[in-house]
Structure formats: C-alpha cells, structure tokens
Amino acid sequence: MRWTIEDTPERAAFREQVRGWLRENLPAGWADAIESGDADKLDQARKSWDFFGWSRTIGMSGYGAPLWPKEYGGLSGEPWMQNITREELARYRLPTVGLNILGVGLAGPTLIAHGNEEQKKRYLQKILTSEEVWCQLFSEPGSGSDLASAGARATRSNGEYIINGQKVWTSIAQMSHFGMLLARTDPDVPKHDGLSYFIVDMKSPGVDIRPLKQITGSSEFNEVYFNDVRIPAENLVGVEGDGWRVARTTLMNERVALSGLSLDSAAFAGGTRKDPWALFVDSIPNREDGRVRQFIAKSYVEKEVKEITQFRANMARMSGAQPGPEGGVTKVYNAEFNKWRSNGIMNANGPAAVAWDHGDSDSENRAHAFLRARANSIEGGTSEILRTQMGERILGLPREPEVDKGIPWKEIKRS
Amino acid sequence: MSTFGFTEEQNELRSTAARFLEEKSSSADVRRLMETSEGFDEATWKQIADLGWTGMAIPEEYGGVGFGFVELTVLMEEMGKKLFCAPYFSSVILATNAILNAGTEDQKKELLPGIADGTTRAALAFVEPSGKWEVDSAEVTANGGKISGTKSYVVDGATANLLIVSAKSGNGISLYVVDPDAEGVTRTALQTLDMTRKQAKIEFNNTPAKLLGEEGAGTAALQKTLEQAACLLSAEMVGGAQACLDASTTYAKERYQFGRPIGSFQAIKHKCANMLMEVEMARSAAYYAGWAAAEDPEELSLAASLAKAYCSDAFFHAAAENIQIHGGIGFTWEHDAHLYFRRAKSDEIYLGDATYHRELVAQKLGV
Numbered sequence: 177m178r179w180t181i182e183d184t185p186e187r188a189a190f191r192e193q194v195r196g197w198l199r200e201n202l203p204a205g206w207a208d209a210i211e212s213g214d215a216d217k218l219d220q221a222r223k224s225w226d227f228f229g230w231s232r233t234i235g236m237s238g239y240g241a242p243l244w245p246k247e248y249g250g251l252s253g254e255p256w257m258q259n260i261t262r263e264e265l266a267r268y269r270l271p272t273v274g275l276n277i278l279g280v281g282l283a284g285p286t287l288i289a290h291g292n293e294e295q296k297k298r299y300l301q302k303i304l305t306s307e308e309v310w311c312q313l314f315s316e317p318g319s320g321s322d323l324a325s326a327g328a329r330a331t332r333s334n335g336e337y338i339i340n341g342q343k344v345w346t347s348i349a350q351m352s353h354f355g356m357l358l359a360r361t362d363p364d365v366p367k368h369d370g371l372s373y374f375i376v377d378m379k380s381p382g383v384d385i386r387p388l389k390q391i392t393g394s395s396e397f398n399e400v401y402f403n404d405v406r407i408p409a410e411n412l413v414g415v416e417g418d419g420w421r422v423a424r425t426t427l428m429n430e431r432v433a434l435s436g437l438s439l440d441s442a443a444f445a446g447g448t449r450k451d452p453w454a455l456f457v458d459s460i461p462n463r464e465d466g467r468v469r470q471f472i473a474k475s476y477v478e479k480e481v482k483e484i485t486q487f488r489a490n491m492a493r494m495s496g497a498q499p500g501p502e503g504g505v506t507k508v509y510n511a512e513f514n515k516w517r518s519n520g521i522m523n524a525n526g527p528a529a530v531a532w533d534h535g536d537s538d539s540e541n542r543a544h545a546f547l548r549a550r551a552n553s554i555e556g557g558t559s560e561i562l563r564t565q566m567g568e569r570i571l572g573l574p575r576e577p578e579v580d581k582g583i584p585w586k587e588i589k590r591s
Numbered sequence: 592m593s594t595f596g597f598t599e600e601q602n603e604l605r606s607t608a609a610r611f612l613e614e615k616s617s618s619a620d621v622r623r624l625m626e627t628s629e630g631f632d633e634a635t636w637k638q639i640a641d642l643g644w645t646g647m648a649i650p651e652e653y654g655g656v657g658f659g660f661v662e663l664t665v666l667m668e669e670m671g672k673k674l675f676c677a678p679y680f681s682s683v684i685l686a687t688n689a690i691l692n693a694g695t696e697d698q699k700k701e702l703l704p705g706i707a708d709g710t711t712r713a714a715l716a717f718v719e720p721s722g723k724w725e726v727d728s729a730e731v732t733a734n735g736g737k738i739s740g741t742k743s744y745v746v747d748g749a750t751a752n753l754l755i756v757s758a759k760s761g762n763g764i765s766l767y768v769v770d771p772d773a774e775g776v777t778r779t780a781l782q783t784l785d786m787t788r789k790q791a792k793i794e795f796n797n798t799p800a801k802l803l804g805e806e807g808a809g810t811a812a813l814q815k816t817l818e819q820a821a822c823l824l825s826a827e828m829v830g831g832a833q834a835c836l837d838a839s840t841t842y843a844k845e846r847y848q849f850g851r852p853i854g855s856f857q858a859i860k861h862k863c864a865n866m867l868m869e870v871e872m873a874r875s876a877a878y879y880a881g882w883a884a885a886e887d888p889e890e891l892s893l894a895a896s897l898a899k900a901y902c903s904d905a906f907f908h909a910a911a912e913n914i915q916i917h918g919g920i921g922f923t924w925e926h927d928a929h930l931y932f933r934r935a936k937s938d939e940i941y942l943g944d945a946t947y948h949r950e951l952v953a954q955k956l957g958v
C-alpha cells in the first residue's frame with residue numbers, strides 16, 4: 177500500500193511487533209519465503225499449514241481483532257493498529273478475514289456494544305479463535321430489505337423464549353454453532369418497536385437447516401426453520417423490544433466487513449502464492465488490444481481509489497466507535513466494482529469464458545467469480561437500499577413517505 | 592472522511608482559503624471576471640500573493656513560502672469549488688514547476704521570486720495546434736537563440752508577462768524563457784468553452800528565447816511538470832465535483848413536486864448518492880496524487896495518471912447530473928450549473944482525458 181503514510185516511531189514499533197509475532201508463529205520457512213520473495217518456498221511452507229490451528233493461534237494473540245477490548249481477546253487498540261495488522265497479514269499472504277467472518281465482523285462488535293458481561297466472557301474469545309462459528313438469522317421470506325418487518329415469533333415463557341418461524345438466505349448456517357437471531361416479541365406495536373435480538377444455539381432441538389442451491393451451483397446459504405425452539409432468557413442481547421437498535425449495529429458492521437471483500441481478498445484467503453493484481457493481469461488475454469488495456473487500467477484505478485477510500489475511512493473512524501452510514505459508500509462501490517470487473521474478465525476471455533474443457537479450473541473459477549459477484553449488491557443490504565441510506569443519513573435528504581409508520585406490525589401489508 | 596493525511600496547519604490553510612474564496616469568488620465575481628478578457632482581478636491576485644499562495648510551493652531561497660504539493664492540493668481543491676478566476680494554475684503550478692524542474696540555480700533565483708510575490712504571471716506554452724499532449728511532439732523550432740512556430744491552448748497565455756516555451760533543436764526538446772513583448776510574438780485569445788479559464792494561441796517568429804536549463808533536457812522536465820500539474824488539476828476537479836454535489840443536495844431538499852421534496856424521490860436521491868460515492872473516491876485519488884507528488888517521486892507518474900483518469904470522469908459526471916437534478920433551471924445561463932459543466936469538460940480534456948490516462952496507467956504498470 178504505497179499511499180500508507182509513513183509510520184510514526186510508535187507505529188513502526190507496533191509493525192515490528194506484528195512481524196516478530198508472525199515470524200515466530202508461521203510454519204518454518206514461510207516468513208523467509210515472503211521476505212525473499214521465493215514463491216516455491218512459500219508453496220513448500222504452505223503444505224504443512226493447518227488453517228484451523230492458525231485460526232486458533234491468531235485468535236488467541238489479539239491480532240485477530242486489535243480493536244476489541246483486551247479482556248475479550250483483542251488488544252484494546254486503535255484503528256491504526258488494525259490497519260497495520262491487516263497490512264502485515266496481507267504482506268505475509270495470510271487471510272485478512274478468517275473462517276469466522278460473520279462472528280468476527282458482525283457478532284463480536286454487536287456483543288461488545290450491546291451484550292452483558294457474561295455474554296462477552298462466554299462468546300467473544302471463541303469467536304476470535306473460530307472455535308465457535310456464527311451465522312446471521314435476520315432475513316425471512318417476507319422480510320428482506322424491510323428487515324424490521326421480520327415476523328419470526330419469540331414468546332416468553334418461564335424464563336425462556338420459544339421461537340417459531342422461518343429464516344432464509346442464512347449463510348453458513350450448516351457450519352455454525354451460534355446464530356444472531358432477530359425475532360418479534362410484540363406484534364401489537366409498530367414494526368421497529370416489537371423486535372428482540374437473541375443468541376441461538378444452532379444445535380437446539382427444533383432448528384431445521386435446509387441448504388439452498390445458489391446460482392453458482394453450490395450451497396452457501398440455507399433456509400432455517402424454527403419449531404418451538406427454546407432459548408434461555410439469558411441469551412437475549414440488550415433488552416426485550418430493543419432488538420432493532422442492536423440489529424443496526426450488526427448491519428453497520430456488516431457493511432464495513434463486506435466493503436473489504438473483493439476478488440483480491442478472496443485470493444488472499446485462498447492462499448495464492450502470487451500478488452493478486454499480477455494474477456488478475458495474467459488472467460486476461462489479448463493485452464495489446466486497446467479495449468482490453470482500458471479495462472485493465474480502469475480495474476486498477478477503481479481498485480486503488482476504493483482501497484484508499486477504505487484506508488481514509490479507517491483513519492477517520494475513532495477508536496472503538498461503531499461504524500456509521502459511511503460504510504455504505506465503500507460497500508456499494510465494492511459491490512458494483514466486483515460485478516463490473518468479473519463481467520469484464522468474462523468478455524476479455526471471449527468464447528473461452530463460456531465454454532471450456534471439463535476440469536479446467538481457471539475457467540471454472542472465472543465463471544464462479546462472475547456468478548458469485550451478482551450477490552454482492554444483494555447481500556448485506558442491496559445497493560438500492562444503501563444508496564437511499566447514503567442519501568438520507570450522509571447527505572441529509574428527506575425520507576420517503578412511510579406507509580407503515582405508526583401502524584401495529586400485525587396490520588402491515590406484507591408478502 | 593476528508594481529514595486523512597492532513598496536518599493541523601494544512602487544515603487551517605483549508606479553512607482560511609475557504610473563507611477567503613467565499614468572499615472573493617462569489618458567483619457574481621466569477622461571472623464578472625469571466626466576461627473580461629484578462630479573466631482575473633488584479634487586487635485579488637495581489638491579496639493571494641500577500642497570503643503566500645503564489646509562493647506556496649516555491650522554496651524559501653527563491654522567495655517562496657517553502658511548502659509543497661499537499662498544500663497546493665488543498666488550495667486547488669478549494670479554488671475548484673468556487674471556480675476561482677486567476678492565473679494560478681498557469682503561473683503557480685505549470686510555469687513554476689517547469690522552472691523548478693528545468694532551470695539552473697541562477698535562473699530559479701532570477702525567475703521564481705517574481706512568481707512568488709505575484710508580480711510575474713508566467714504561462715507554460717507546450718501544446719501546439721495539433722492538440723497532442725505528448726511532450727516531445729513540439730514542432731516549434733529553436734535555432735541560435737531564436738524560436739519560431741505556433742503554440743496553442745496556452746492557459747492564460749494572452750495575459751502572462753513571462754512565457755516558458757518548449758521547442759526542438761538538433762539536441763531534442765528544450766524549454767525556453769520568452770518575453771511575451773519581444774519581437775515576433777503574436778498572441779491571440781481563443782474562445783473557450785470554460786470562460787473562467789482563458790487560453791491563447793501564440794505565434795513566434797524568430798523570437799529571442801533564453802534556454803531554461805540544459806539543451807535537450809526539456810522532455811524529462813516537462814514530463815514531470817505535467818504529471819505534477821495533473822495531480823493538482825485532479826484536486827481542482829474534486830473541488831468542482833464537491834460543489835456540484837452540494838448544489839444538487841441543497842436543491843433536492845428545497846424543490847417540491849408532487850407535494851414532496853424531489854430529494855425524497857429515489858431517482859434523485861440515488862443520483863446524489865452516486866455522486867457522493869464518486870466524489871469520495873475522486874478525493875482519495877487526488878489526495879493520493881498530491882501525496883505522491885510531495886513524497887514519492889517514483890510513484891508520481893502512475894499516481895498522476897490514476898488521479899487524472901478517475902477525477903476527470905467523476906467531475907464530468909457530477910457536473911452533468913447537477914444540471915439534470917436542477918431541471919429547467921439547470922439549463923439557464925443564470926444558474927451556475929453550466930459554469931461547472933464547462934469547467935468539468937475543459938479540465939477533463941486538459942492534459943489528456945480519462946481514456947488517454949488509462950492507457951498511460953496500463954503502460955506504467957507494464958501491461
């Protein structure tokens with residue numbers, strides 16, 4: 177990152193500390209391979225790599241979430257520490273986001289902001305080590321963009337809540353230990369007022385997870401049915417009826433987490449040995465064609481401005497403060513950029529983009545990236561919804577008339 | 592988001608500049624000056640010289656204030672917001688950097704103090720009627736201390752009292768210092784789409800010219816000068832784009848149709864949101880470019896093209912949407928929207944448009 181401002185002595189010392197820690201904790205030869213730029217050696221070192229073991233190691237070190245309080249597994253650090261840590265992880269070709277994306281990116285910050293002491297102690301450290309993976313049980317068949325209209329019911333009974341209803345598009349539910357559940361505790365008040373936020377054990381009796389096949393052919397997301405699922409009252413996050421406020425923290429953090437994801441960071445997570453930009457350029461044929469050159473250059477320009485903007489946003493965000501609506505700016509930009517670029521890669525490859533020999537993994541990956549990118553402007557808030565939010569919350573434009581305002585939830589028209 | 596990378600002093604400079612320009616570069620000022628042939632106000636020019644703006648990035652030993660490109664980035668962004676009419680880009684940015692990049696020690700001592708104190712308003716004549724931006728495309732010839740041929744698209748070329756001219760001799764391209772009142776100089780003002788920034792055609796006929804620096808060293812010096820200028824023009828475009836976004840959002844809150852402010856319609860709200868995104872991205876590009884110009888000579892060339900490519904498109908888009916959001920009133924002469932639209936197209940094309948710079952980005956990346 178060439179536009180990184182020069183480290184102050186304090187920052188340089190922290191960077192050295194991160195590097196020192198990485199050198200000590202990476203498999204033998206890894207750090208040397210990076211520092212000497214030896215790709216074969218890196219491949220060699222990678223062979224003995226245990227991803228789960230690594231997740232645990234970094235999760236215990238504090239470097240997994242420098243902004244989190246020390247007592248829950250972070251470093252009680254400042255935003256620049258997170259930036260430096262991510263830069264170093266990227267430099268050492270390590271995933272900047274691990275296995276537990278939703279846990280670290282969404283559930284953790286939400287619990288830090290709204291959870292009680294017991295909840296923080298119980299869940300946060302194990303989120304960081306990926307020992308307990310989390311999913312997000314927000315969307316329902318009838319409530320997507322209009323999440324506050326969610327109808328899954330939570331009824332209080334003898335120190336427990338009983339959940340009935342259906343969630344949908346729940347990513348990685350099948351691998352998760354816990355879920356962040358948004359459910360309706362009071363149908364008689366306006367939609368925002370009757371929601372509560374729960375931690376649900378995904379192994380609870382009555383939780384029925386059914387994978388859904390996506391346009392890519394794989395099944396990342398699921399339908400999740402709740403049939404009289406019992407949740408202890410201590411799993412309520414915040415107070416009953418205040419679930420919308422808690423959920424908004426999750427959503428704001430989701431925007432920030434998704435702004436960072438791109439083809440490039442996916443390549444990092446996949447453990448490629450080459451610099452992602454070089455990989456991208458290599459994947460494009462006919463590089464002497466003027467149109468192809470424009471495409472490559474535009475990809476570079478847009479990627480750079482996006483990363484610099486993220487960097488500026490990180491610098492501006494105060495220590496510990498929750499991200500605000502500005503996360504939408506990079507989320508939407510990233511989504512549209514990914515769609516545009518993965519589409520351009522297809523066109524640049526001509527007929528080979530749409531027909532290939534069985535087992536040609538480069539072509540398969542290209543097609544997969546092209547199809548997967550469609551989700552970027554839907555998941556985590558659609559680009560339309562986020563543009564509306566930018567307009568209203570950043571630019572201060574007037575809201576649209578709300579036809580369901582002040583009306584009890586049970587009387588609202590829903591699909 | 593806009594605080595990234597600036598010091599306390601630089602932020603201070605920004606607010607001082609904003610206050611000054613608010614007062615001296617109102618819409619009425621801009622409209623008055625754009626109708627004049629000089630295109631700027633002598634008294635205001637004197638004031639910005641007194642504020643140190645004209646010598647901002649000139650080292651102290653040459654009579655300047657000794658700051659650098661980051662400060663120029665701040666000033667250009669603020670000037671761009673208000674379409675400030677002054678020979679600032681021509682003299683303080685193009686010509687000054689040409690002298691700094693090409694001149695000998697003695698020449699810098701001789702030429703720069705005048706620019707720093709505002710008495711000299713220099714212009715850089717490097718493009719020709721062919722309209723090519725490549726620095727080695729010069730056809731004006733130099734021979735025995737005289738130059739002949741035609742330059743064009745010279746920003747503030749008709750009013751400058753010092754000219755820096757590129758010309759070729761047997762030893763390649765060199766830069767020359769020319770007195771615009773010398774014999775054989777004919778200056779003709781051009782009609783400009785952007786009336787707030789004047790341009791001229793200048794013909795030389797055996798005009799006496801003093802070599803600036805070494806003979807044949809003009810290509811590298813000029814190349815660097817234009818890259819530095821592209822960084823700063825990008826900052827100006829960010830300012831312009833921000834002004835368009837501000838105007839659009841303000842209007843979208845005030846204008847009622849169908850019983851609602853038009854900003855409550857998504858078609859309008861989403862246009863504004865897209866402008867916001869592009870303005871923020873453009874700002875990142877321009878700040879990066881300003882930083883590269885100040886701190887990282889190796890990064891300058893790529894950063895300049897990156898910023899020029901991104902900001903050119905972003906400003907034009909913002910200026911165009913600003914007209915659309917204003918409806919009929921946006922199409923009137925009275926409304927400022929067209930002034931930004933004209934500036935946007937002019938800035939976009941000047942020093943090469945986005946397509947041109949993306950090709951340079953590809954080359955610089957080794958693609």
Ligand SMILES: Cc1cc2nc3c(=O)[nH]c(=O)nc-3n(C[C@H](O)[C@H](O)[C@H](O)COP(=O)(O)OP(=O)(O)OC[C@H]3O[C@@H](n4cnc5c(N)ncnc54)[C@H](O)[C@@H]3O)c2cc1C
Nearest residue numbers: 312313314315320321345346347551554555556557558560
């Ligand atoms: C790959 C993937 C993974 C996901 N993972 C999860 C997950 O783990 N957990 C979870 O809870 N959810 C998840 N989602 C769900 C996602 O958050 C929703 O799909 C999304 O919020 C949109 O809701 P919807 O699908 O009901 O579409 P709808 O809300 O019905 O929207 C349909 C269309 O209408 C537009 N629209 C709706 N309202 C407005 C409006 N007010 N103004 C303008 N346009 C509007 C939308 O932009 C969209 O284009 C995932 C989705 C995808 C694609």
